[in-house]
Amino acid sequence: MNLPNKLTILRIIMVPIFVFFMLTDVGGTANKWIALVLFVVASLTDLLDGKIARKYNLVTNFGKFMDPLADKLLVCSAMICLIEMDKLAAWIVIVIISREFIISGFRLVASDSGVVIAASYWGKFKTVFQMAMVIVLIADLGGIFDVIGSIFVWIALVLTIISLIDYVWKNRQVLTQGGM
Template identity: 70%
Template sequence: MNLPNKLTVMRMILIPFFVFFMLAPYFEGYGNYIAVAIFIIASLTDMLDGKIARKYNLVTDFGKFMDPLADKLLVCSAMICLIEKGQLAAWIVIIIIAREFIISGFRLVAADNGIVIAASYWGKFKTVFQMLMVIVLILDIPNPFFAVLGTVLTYIALALTVVSLIDYIAKNKNVLKEQK
């Protein structure tokens, strides 16, 4: 297994630890900081594995499948934890997760037709803003600036989620027409 794939697997392994520290009542006042540190480390592996894979020509089928899955699991787990903690509205998370299911379905149909659909810049921006939103919301710093920042990042992430979905469907609508 190459380094990018090991980083992807590490990100998957970190998810249960992240969730534990987010939700466990044993770490009064410190759980969120441990969780955000784990989330940041996991998010950085997302950036690193892709750069390393492309730079050193280490792109694999495993990586093509597992890297986006690991990203979705990490971010969706974080957002579900934030619903549990009352820091994020469920309707926002439903829209974001629905987008992920729709895109995953598109990718499955495309793969079945021998077409590989790469992530767009809109999708990459969406992921960055979702990760920034999660970090700010987890930190939950009792300061009006951070409260506004969390709200702004949430709505930017939501808008980018919708824009990236529309862009993705518009650019790849032929995939549905080209079914076997």
């Protein structure tokens, strides 16, 4: 197993540990900071594994499948925890997670037809803003950071919708030719 795939597995392993620190009181006030560090490190492995895989031609089918799944697990778990902590509205998380299910389904239909749907820039921007949003909301520094957090929530939501429309529009032939 190559390094990018090991980083992807590490990110997946970090998710339940991150959730544990987000939702328990085991470490007291340190929990927030432990969870924040875990989320940032896990997010950085996402950036790193892709760069390494492309630079050293280590792209694998495992990585193509598991890397986006690991990202979804990390970000969606964080957002669900933020609902529990009253820091994020459930309807926003439902919209964001719904987009992930729709795109995943779209990719499955496309792969049955031999079509690979690559990540778009809109999707990458969406992921960056979702991760930034989660970081700001977990840190919960107050003051101007509350405003920044709110702005990031709305930007992440808008980018989620734009990236969904972009994926569907650019790949609409999958719906007409993919046996649907």
